[in-house]
Amino acid sequence: MKTITALGLVTALLASPAFAGPVVSEGTEFQIRVEDALSSSTAQEGDRFTISLDDDVKLSDGTVLRAGYRGVGEVVEARDNGMLGKNGKLNIRLLYLKVGDDRVRLRANKGAKGETRVGATVATVILFWPAAPFIKGKDVSIKKGTMMTAYADQDVPLPSPVPPPPESMN
Incomplete structure (x- = not known):
């Protein structure tokens, strides 16, 4: 009976936070850099792109995740500009950062719309109606960086120790 009690005590101690490795807590903030240029004229829904951790992140136990970890984002919606001044649209979300073999799932979205040219379209329709269908809105892009x-x-x-970020992307 003493063996079972001792075994239970050792198991409980090993499972306690004092013996656990570092933890990225839900809600931990990350500064992320988009590593690929994206454009509403070329991107398609489901396209993936590279992201990286831009600043070091200090975890609650004092462990520091160094800048440079890489991850993946995804294009959620992409619409090219169109006739009659219709603007382009591009929405993305960040999926995860990879720390060694572990993935840290992320919450972040970004959307952008191109400039609508309704005024130019209306003026063209009034003055030169045959040219109206050829007026296009602007594409939108999310720049690298x-x-x-x-x-x-x-x-x-x-895991403890935390694996270092991969070598430079260049």
Whole structure:
């Protein structure tokens, strides 16, 4: 009986936070950099793109995740500009950062619309109606290097020691 009690005590101690590795807590904030240029004229729903951690993040136990971890984002909606001044549209979301073999799921979205040219279309219709269908709105783009704030979507335990970020992307 003493063996079972001792075994239970050791198991409880090993499972306690003092013996656990670092944890990325749900809601932890990350400064993320978009590593690929995206455009409403070329992107398609479901396209994936590269992101990276731009600033170090200090976890609650003092562990620091160094800048440079990479991850993945996804195009949620992409619409090219169109005739009659219809603007382009591009919506993306950040999916995860990869820390070693572990994925830290992220919450972050960004959307952008191109400039609508309704005024130009109306003026053209009035003055030169045959040219109206050829007036296009503007495409929209998200430039390489665009910064976004993202948050951890759930608690993620990490191995100890935390693996370093991969080498430079260049």
